[in-house]
Amino acid sequence: MAFNAYYYDSHIDCKFCKKHFTTYKVRPNRYKVMEEHSDFMPVYEGLNPILYEVAVCPHCGYAYHKSMTRTYGPFMQLIEELYIKELQKPMNYCGERTIDEAIISFKLAYLVCRASMEEALIMANFALKIAWLYRLKNDVESETRYLLAARDFFSKSFAVNQEASERIQYLYAELSLRLGDIPEAKKSFSRLITDQRVSAKYRKFSKNRWENYRYDEQPPSIEMNIEESPRL
Ligand SMILES: [Zn+2]
DSSP: OOOOSSEEEEEEEOTTTOOEEEEEEEOGGGEEEEEEOTTOOEEEEEOOGGGGSSEEOTTTOOEEOTTOOOOSHHHHHHHHHHTGGGOSSOOOOSSOOOHHHHHHHHHHHHHHHHHTTOOHHHHHHHHHHHHHHHHHTTOHHHHHHHHHHHHHHHHTOOOSSHHHHHHHHHHHHHHHHHTTOHHHHHHHHHHHHHOTTSOHHHHHHHHHHHHHHHHHHSOOOHHHHHHHSOOO
């Protein structure tokens, strides 16, 4: 195969059917994080590696993401029963992907995780990434649907350490704000801001985010209007 300057072939042995396949991954020098949205969505210059995070086996349709943990023994039986048997026919997403194909690959991983009853945190992160992909397409309705699902999963998530726990709490507050659930966002942000056990990093994130929101949403006062009106 000719050398591809943008992607390299990742070699995978399918955890379900055990067959070998290769799937594209973006070469590290082909993307750069330029900024980050307030829900941690990275904005890339160049290609977007998120599109290639899920490997979909072209032989059996099993979808795999590195964060998944229930990928063995009895869980595979559940996956066979509830996912593999339900698939119409495996599709090939091993080459270059459109955003739509990336969304499908994440949705397949989501279904695999639902079948194996994966931890809520893994489902939450998938839902959030699907929402980000819809954001790239400016599909607000679908983005909102997945932000709502993500928030629901975050509310049921358990963290392995303090940092992860703060990330979950922050994202819960942030997604509440994005979804327009202001009372819940206010409650969650103020908890993060006032709790002294919360790290300086997340207290600062929360304070900035809430203050920016308050500032942007604040209707201009009458005095301001007078001050800003052109002088006669
Ligand atoms: Zn397979």
